[in-house]
Amino acid sequence: MRPTTEDDLAALVRGATGPLRVQGGGTRGPLAEGDVLETAGLSGIVLYEPAALTLVVRAGTPLAEVQAALAAEDQRLPFEPGEMGGLLGRPGDSTIGGVVATNASGPRRVQAGACRDSLIGVRFVDGRGTVIKNGGRVMKNVTGYDLVKLLAGSHGTLGVLTEVAFKLQPIPPATATLILPGLTPARAVAAMSAALGSPFDVTGAAHLPGTGTLIRLEGLAASIAYRVDRLLVALAPFGQAVVERDPAAAAALWQQVRDAAPFHGREGDVWRISVRPSDGPEVAARLGGEVVMDWGGGLIWALYPAGMDARAQLAGIAGHATRVRGASANVPAAAPEPAPVAALTAALRAQFDPRGILNGEASQ
Amino acid sequence: MQMPAPDARTLGRKPVIVARLREVLPADAVIDDPVELRAYECDALAAYRCPPLAAILPRSTAEVAAALKVCLAEGVKVVPRGAGTSLAGGAMPSEDSVILGIARMTRVLEVDYADRIIRVEAGRTNLSVTGAIESDGFFYAPDPSSQLACAIAGNIAMNSGGAHCLKYGVTTNNLLGVTLVTMAGEVLEIGGAHLDAPGLDLLGVICGSEGQLGVVTEATLRILAKPEGALPVLIGFDSSEVAGACVADIIRAGVLPVAIEFMDRPCIRATEDFAHAGYPDCEALLIIEVEGSPAEIDEQLGLIRTIAERHSPVEFRESRSEEESKRIWLGRKSAFGAMGQINDYMCLDGTIPVSALPRVLRRIGELSAEYGLEVANVFHAGDGNMHPLILYHANTPGQLELCEKLGAEILTLCVEVGGCLTGEHGVGIEKRDLMTVQFTPADLEAQMRVKDVFDPAWLLNPAKVFPLAASAGRRGN
Ligand SMILES: Cc1cc2nc3c(=O)[nH]c(=O)nc-3n(C[C@H](O)[C@H](O)[C@@H](O)COP(=O)(O)OP(=O)(O)OC[C@H]3O[C@@H](n4cnc5c(N)ncnc54)[C@H](O)[C@@H]3O)c2cc1C
Ligand SMILES: Cc1cc2nc3c(=O)[nH]c(=O)nc-3n(C[C@H](O)[C@H](O)[C@H](O)COP(=O)(O)OP(=O)(O)OC[C@H]3O[C@@H](n4cnc5c(N)ncnc54)[C@H](O)[C@@H]3O)c2cc1C
Numbered sequence: 001m002r003p004t005t006e007d008d009l010a011a012l013v014r015g016a017t018g019p020l021r022v023q024g025g026g027t028r029g030p031l032a033e034g035d036v037l038e039t040a041g042l043s044g045i046v047l048y049e050p051a052a053l054t055l056v057v058r059a060g061t062p063l064a065e066v067q068a069a070l071a072a073e074d075q076r077l078p079f080e081p082g083e084m085g086g087l088l089g090r091p092g093d094s095t096i097g098g099v100v101a102t103n104a105s106g107p108r109r110v111q112a113g114a115c116r117d118s119l120i121g122v123r124f125v126d127g128r129g130t131v132i133k134n135g136g137r138v139m140k141n142v143t144g145y146d147l148v149k150l151l152a153g154s155h156g157t158l159g160v161l162t163e164v165a166f167k168l169q170p171i172p173p174a175t176a177t178l179i180l181p182g183l184t185p186a187r188a189v190a191a192m193s194a195a196l197g198s199p200f201d202v203t204g205a206a207h208l209p210g211t212g213t214l215i216r217l218e219g220l221a222a223s224i225a226y227r228v229d230r231l232l233v234a235l236a237p238f239g240q241a242v243v244e245r246d247p248a249a250a251a252a253l254w255q256q257v258r259d260a261a262p263f264h265g266r267e268g269d270v271w272r273i274s275v276r277p278s279d280g281p282e283v284a285a286r287l288g289g290e291v292v293m294d295w296g297g298g299l300i301w302a303l304y305p306a307g308m309d310a311r312a313q314l315a316g317i318a319g320h321a322t323r324v325r326g327a328s329a330n331v332p333a334a335a336p337e338p339a340p341v342a343a344l345t346a347a348l349r350a351q352f353d354p355r356g357i358l359n360g361e362a363s364q
Numbered sequence: 365m366q367m368p369a370p371d372a373r374t375l376g377r378k379p380v381i382v383a384r385l386r387e388v389l390p391a392d393a394v395i396d397d398p399v400e401l402r403a404y405e406c407d408a409l410a411a412y413r414c415p416p417l418a419a420i421l422p423r424s425t426a427e428v429a430a431a432l433k434v435c436l437a438e439g440v441k442v443v444p445r446g447a448g449t450s451l452a453g454g455a456m457p458s459e460d461s462v463i464l465g466i467a468r469m470t471r472v473l474e475v476d477y478a479d480r481i482i483r484v485e486a487g488r489t490n491l492s493v494t495g496a497i498e499s500d501g502f503f504y505a506p507d508p509s510s511q512l513a514c515a516i517a518g519n520i521a522m523n524s525g526g527a528h529c530l531k532y533g534v535t536t537n538n539l540l541g542v543t544l545v546t547m548a549g550e551v552l553e554i555g556g557a558h559l560d561a562p563g564l565d566l567l568g569v570i571c572g573s574e575g576q577l578g579v580v581t582e583a584t585l586r587i588l589a590k591p592e593g594a595l596p597v598l599i600g601f602d603s604s605e606v607a608g609a610c611v612a613d614i615i616r617a618g619v620l621p622v623a624i625e626f627m628d629r630p631c632i633r634a635t636e637d638f639a640h641a642g643y644p645d646c647e648a649l650l651i652i653e654v655e656g657s658p659a660e661i662d663e664q665l666g667l668i669r670t671i672a673e674r675h676s677p678v679e680f681r682e683s684r685s686e687e688e689s690k691r692i693w694l695g696r697k698s699a700f701g702a703m704g705q706i707n708d709y710m711c712l713d714g715t716i717p718v719s720a721l722p723r724v725l726r727r728i729g730e731l732s733a734e735y736g737l738e739v740a741n742v743f744h745a746g747d748g749n750m751h752p753l754i755l756y757h758a759n760t761p762g763q764l765e766l767c768e769k770l771g772a773e774i775l776t777l778c779v780e781v782g783g784c785l786t787g788e789h790g791v792g793i794e795k796r797d798l799m800t801v802q803f804t805p806a807d808l809e810a811q812m813r814v815k816d817v818f819d820p821a822w823l824l825n826p827a828k829v830f831p832l833a834a835s836a837g838r839r840g841n
Contacts (some may be wrong), residue, residue, distance in 0.1 A: 149568020
């Protein structure tokens with residue numbers, strides 16, 4: 001099924017008799033049972049006002065198309081979404097709706113927020129086949145409940161997104177990445193905390209095995225020069241940093257972090273673990289294998305033996321672990337929620353999709 | 365302003381309800397004396413008042429949970445209250461409701477600079493959150509003008525903004541977790557010091573839910589290192605359109621000021637008479653603040669000056685000292701006070717796409733003439749959050765109603781140009797009945813279904829946010 005208008009989509013959902021599997025670019029692969037409902041027919045930019053930093057776009061639009069349109073005006077999505085195809089070993093192009101449905105957010109999250117923080121409006125068709133809008137196209141909006149946030153990261157379980165609106169960022173003219181080689185995870189997190197806790201407006205702090213610990217600055221040229229100098233001094237206890245000033249070379253480094261590139265094509269499952277940054281080193285130690293750390297240590301991508309339960313190693317550490325690559329009959333991909341929260345989640349799903357036809361349990 | 369008729373059964377059971385609350389709370393935490401209850405009869409939307417049945421001031425999450433269980437069992441409505449500075453009537457009680465005040469819960473529970481978080485009890489005031497960490501060089505970014513008084517709980521419920529949200533975002537972008545007590549008295553931990561929710565983003569919908577989904581007792585907030593310095597400039601223009609165009613060009617050029625504030629002539633004149641900040645007498649002025657080291661500030665101001673000069677400003681005033689910076693902000697900061705001196709005023713809070721600014725300002729001018737009520741504009745220009753102040757005389761019969769009618773027209777205009785009814789103050793009772801201008805019945809139904817999940821009996825702050833007719837079937841009476 002490949003509806004080309006919101007009304008057709010609504011009619012399809014209303015008329016559905018069995019489960020539906022919502023698919024954007026399909027880069028995540030088949031997850032839920034049911035008839036495939038493609039969003040690719042709902043494509044195209046609806047409104048782009050560079051001077052207001054706002055974009056409204058249909059959900060099935062390829063992410064690459066969105067990014068190209070913004071780049072032509074020296075602008076970008078602030079939250080730096082990745083392309084997971086390489087990690088998951090799947091072809092296809094992510095759609096902007098898939099990005100929103102998974103709240104996919106890259107390294108810049110530590111400074112600019114996640115996808116949900118840049119998302120200012122949604123239109124969607126809920127499981128009853130009703131068209132619903134929330135938020136809008138303005139940057140500040142507290143009119144009614146914030147269903148925009150609720151839909152971001154809802155994995156298609158509350159409704160099918162048809163249109164999404166974002167606030168954008170100008171691409172700063174200059175960038176520099178400090179690279180500290182050879183730190184242990186504990187020292188790396190200490191260095192990243194020092195950088196993120198400085199007034200120098202760090203827009204990325206990650207630890208990439210084999211490369212080093214990366215600290216990114218972005219802004220006006222003279223300001224970058226000044227902040228690099230200050231950070232070199234502040235980070236001196238962690239060794240002598242190399243400074244990458246070439247935008248293309250720096251972008252390539254951050255792309256590796258964003259897409260967990262060291263694990264592409266490698267044997268084993270990949271886990272994505274969200275904890276408070278200071279727990280990052282402990283997570284790395286308990287899992288033993290190779291890790292990529294992002295968000296100052298708060299996000300850990302871990303390569304772990306196939307079929308094994310990484311989550312079982314993390315008892316007592318606040319946060320949660322999701323298996324993003326691999327399969328196991330015994331170990332669920334998504335972390336179970338505490339019972340009272342799970343009850344709320346189930347009740348919300350029942351409200352938006354009383355027939356339970358949108359993206360079954362496996363969708364997380 | 366219409367409120368539902370109070371529930372006679374609840375009114376009749378007041379002594380029983382108060383006694384049951386006293387069983388679970390310390391004696392000094394339950395107030396039922398009519399004179400003392402007057403302190404809770406309104407918030408900052410003071411035109412509307414109603415004393416509650418009782419007020420409770422718990423000191424812990426456990427006490428909040430115990431009290432809510434009693435209220436649920438008794439079927440009594442509960443109105444959560446922080447500091448009562450809501451401009452939308454969000455904290456206004458009804459005769460048959462219990463006010464649950466969070467003001468005694470003010471402790472700092474944890475500060476962690478390495479993880480850049482602070483955890484506080486939600487009754488703590490906004491400014492004192494920063495107060496607890498500023499000697500170590502950190503701050504909590506959202507800074508509503510009411511920050512000396514307002515509580516983090518109220519900020520979360522309203523998703524409040526502030527002068528610096530252009531760079532740092534509003535409350536929801538700086539909130540990592542809450543302890544939420546549901547109407548059933550269940551204590552939930554949502555979010556925490558890590559960034560991601562495992563399942564649905566419940567935190568995102570709790571923030572901004574105006575006290576209707578649960579009572580927030582604790583919050584984990586993101587904190588940031590203080591910038592090295594900040595400096596404002598003042599730029600005067602002889603037309604609002606040109607000022608608006610200048611804002612668009614600055615944003616377009618990739619400069620990211622922390623604040624871009626806009627004042628029009630009526631507002632400039634009133635504040636000059638009151639505060640004598642030495643503002644130029646012009647059609648519109650911008651106050652733009654940038655942050656960083658002295659060299660970084662120079663670089664940004666240089667760019668801003670180049671852009672501004674293309675728009676032939678009548679004045680470009682840079683600050684060279686702390687003293688001059690204060691004077692530049694003085695008029696803006698005293699704008700509301702100045703308006704209060706000359707008149708009663710109603711403060712609107714609609715947001716518009718910045719591109720619609722000239723059209724909206726022109727139309728507001730026309731409407732102001734039609735209604736014979738002066739409107740002064742002061743607002744956050746970078747994000748389109750307008751604050752038209754309608755001046756009226758509360759003592760002149762009919763003026764409040766006229767003012768509300770004009771307010772409704774202006775907000776409808778904001779929605780028509782692609783904006784919304786409220787950018788940071790919330791809906792409360794004030795904009796409740798305009799919600800149908802912005803939302804279809806299906807849009808409102810979807811929101812109300814969320815409340816059905818958290819508060820099936822619709823006892824938490826029930827007569828707010830949704831038009832009374834739309835929520836009638838759910839509210840019971
Ligand atoms: C748990 C998890 C965490 C992830 N974290 C990150 C991350 O941190 N960073 C990152 O870059 N990527 C992340 N991803 C990958 C993310 O899925 C892809 O980056 C995303 O862009 C896929 O886009 P797509 O169009 O291929 O979506 P698909 O693979 O087609 O779909 C992805 C999910 O979104 C749903 N979906 C797609 N379109 C819609 C729509 N219009 N309305 C409603 N639901 C829809 C699908 O049903 C499916 O559940 C994560 C994925 C998962 C499952
Ligand atoms: C002079 C002045 C200037 C202002 N400037 C700004 C500004 O710049 N930006 C801005 O955004 N706002 C501003 N406001 C509005 C107001 O200060 C904010 O809405 C503030 O967040 C309200 O906080 P409060 O603690 O006073 O909450 P209250 O007024 O007590 O309550 C506000 C709402 O929060 C709910 N609530 C309170 N406590 C809880 C709790 N524990 N759990 C759940 N819900 C709860 C209430 O039920 C109510 O709906 C201003 C107000 C004034 C009077």
